[in-house]
Amino acid sequence: MHGNKQHLQKDFFLYNASKARSRTYTNMREVSQRFRLPPSEYVIVPSTYEPHQEGEFILRVFSEKRNLSEEAENTISVDRPVPIIFVSDRANSNKELGVDQEAEEGKDKAGPDKQGKGSQTGPGHTDQESEEQQQFRNIFRQIAGDDMEICADELKNVLNTVVNKHKDLKTQGFTLESCRSMIALMDTDGSGRLNLQEFHHLWKKIKAWQKIFKHYDTDHSGTINSYEMRNAVNEAGFHLNSQLYDIITMRYADKHMNIDFDSFICCFVRLEGMFRAFNAFDKDGDGIIKLNVLEWLQLTMYA
Numbered sequence: 001m002h003g004n005k006q007h008l009q010k011d012f013f014l015y016n017a018s019k020a021r022s023r024t025y026t027n028m029r030e031v032s033q034r035f036r037l038p039p040s041e042y043v044i045v046p047s048t049y050e051p052h053q054e055g056e057f058i059l060r061v062f063s064e065k066r067n068l069s070e071e072a073e074n075t076i077s078v079d080r081p082v083p084i085i086f087v088s089d090r091a092n093s094n095k096e097l098g099v100d101q102e103a104e105e106g107k108d109k110a111g112p113d114k115q116g117k118g119s120q121t122g123p124g125h126t127d128q129e130s131e132e133q134q135q136f137r138n139i140f141r142q143i144a145g146d147d148m149e150i151c152a153d154e155l156k157n158v159l160n161t162v163v164n165k166h167k168d169l170k171t172q173g174f175t176l177e178s179c180r181s182m183i184a185l186m187d188t189d190g191s192g193r194l195n196l197q198e199f200h201h202l203w204k205k206i207k208a209w210q211k212i213f214k215h216y217d218t219d220h221s222g223t224i225n226s227y228e229m230r231n232a233v234n235e236a237g238f239h240l241n242s243q244l245y246d247i248i249t250m251r252y253a254d255k256h257m258n259i260d261f262d263s264f265i266c267c268f269v270r271l272e273g274m275f276r277a278f279n280a281f282d283k284d285g286d287g288i289i290k291l292n293v294l295e296w297l298q299l300t301m302y303a
Contacts, residue, residue, distance in 0.1 A: 021033075039063075051257075052257050076241055077239045078237055078279075133200075149193040150194050151183075155183060156174055160174060162203075168220070169222070181270060181303065184302050185202070186199075208236075209265055210261075223259060225257055225258055226253055238272075
């Protein structure tokens with residue numbers, strides 16, 4: 001491993017032979033084995049006879065000199081955490097969206113020469129984005145009405161209308177509970193509704209996560225298994241430990257340990273929301289936060 005504390009991919013075990021293993025690999029209540037190995041760095045992989053089963057393992061290491069051992073994936077982090085504004089503090093409710101909106105407006109205010117160069121490098125991509133944005137705006141306006149804001153039910157209709165156009169993505173659409181979680185993630189003004197700008201930010205996230213899902217759904221079944229989910233979560237920028245991966249599987253997988261697209265997106269929405277909330281409270285960056293009962297309930301109930 002050479003100091004690598006991350007989850008080992010399947011290729012590692014395909015190209016590295018085991019140095020020692022149990023002689024008896026059968027469905028017994030207890031299997032024990034003793035090994036004598038030269039000094040080196042080893043990865044110990046306990047397993048059950050059938051997959052996705054729980055078991056207890058006892059490991060005893062006798063060494064002539066002091067040895068160091070630790071569990072792989074013991075660091076929890078997220079790439080580029082984004083601050084979040086809570087329902088309890090809405091004075092600067094549009095701070096996050098305002099920054100992104102200014103960036104978008106800066107691009108729009110670029111001179112004709114710059115716009116011309118951009119169109120020369122990728123006209124097809126620009127036209128495709130414009131067409132997609134126009135499609136969203138039309139669908140959003142039809143469902144949202146004059147106030148141009150949507151609730152969870154209306155968000156469900158908008159998303160499912162768009163997702164159903166992607167024939168390569170086998171899904172029955174998003175549930176109402178998933179849409180409620182999405183609104184909680186993107187709702188910066190505490191209204192329980194999304195405007196067009198908030199919906200646009202949400203859709204960009206869903207598109208990025210959809211790309212990851214399709215990458216790991218190699219058999220085009222509309223689901224990914226728990227092992228693929230671990231890699232997908234890591235690719236999305238969420239670095240968790242084994243205990244949290246087990247919790248995700250228990251919470252979002254079906255009885256066959258498969259995760260469909262709706263559960264996949266719902267999991268990522270929850271992960272991003274929780275990381276953003278934690279980093280907002282962790283002012284000094286020491287990885288420890290202190291919440292009173294009101295903050296805790298606001299955080300957990302509206303998520």
